[in-house]
Amino acid sequence: MPRMSHLYRIMRDFVLSLDDTLPGQFEVTREGIVHDLMAPVRPHQLTALYVRERLDQLLPDGIVAHMGAPDVEDFFEGIMRHPDVMVIAEADMEGDGAFDPRTLVAAVEIVSRSNPENDWVGKIRDYPLLGIPVYAIFDPRTGSGAVFTDIHPTPAGPRYATRKDFGYGEDVTIADWTIPTDGLPRYADDSTAQGAS
Template sequence: MTIAPGNARQGASPLYRAMRDFVQSVDDSLPGKLEITKEGIVHDMMSPGGPHEVTAAHVSRRLERVMPDELLAHNGTPDVEDEPEGIMRHPDVMVIAWTDLNVEGSIDPRTVIAAIEIVSRSNPDNDWVTKMRDYPLMGIPVYAIFDPRTGEGAVLTDIHPTPAGPRYATRKDFVYGEDVTIGDWTIPTDDLPLYDKGSGEQR
């Protein structure tokens, strides 16, 4: 849900900075996560734990089993920020080098090798629509989506220019149970949890 609409575009850095200051001041006191998009501040009401967090942990661990030691599949803080674009995102998992993570403040999106999102029940368009737009704008070369609502996902790559701005040119869909390639690494997707259609709990 967008709770603070605005025009966080290039040239509007005072507005973007005001939104960023607001997000940082309340981020620890609200459930879910707050991010800044082109439309303003988005509040994604993720449920703590459950299929969302379990999926992120599985994906992170499976990637780290096959990646070189100098990389990690990080699912903690900080944010990934592109101030000129007016975007601040917080991927559920990001593939990044240890040296690029070892910085003060936000992560430079152009050091992120891949961003991975687990679709939330409360705001699926945040992952399937706005992040599909924002991540190529930020220069993140690979975007992978895992959707516990349906047991499906997609990997988007090959940023190319369009009249609406940079977009991913290639999309490879997958269903849970298939192997999926994220960047240079292939992992299984079996045994990932799904949202229960009634209660929102893991099944």
């Protein structure tokens, strides 16, 4: 097992010790602990479910669109994240502990109304560091999203080279599979439903 830094171990142990005792979701990045204070609302969860179901209809045997635990974790990078939907081989889900992020075919995030920067900034930075080849974002605030691919080296570390934007109602390709985005729910209009970060 790769050696984790002392600081990462402290943050990781703290997040794991919370074990649903505080509201919201906690993740660990190089910049520290990210806390999405609000529990996911219905449109968030329903979007994740619809995307998972639409992918599942297309995926070959042995590949699944998975929602739920565990996290993905890279000790060396000091990052522990929790994608809303993970496209992964069933064989790579076996065993104990967090998933190896480099086994993911794709990660899908539904933008949080309370912390959109986590999906639009933090995870765009972290997912290529973790070696996740495809990152798709669905934003119920705006009825739009983007798919990021083609990891390449930069002075700031690995980054996605290609971004393809889409609007709800268009088909979107995630890795090798194209799904419709019609009928995906939107957040109710309020002061947080401004454009994507």
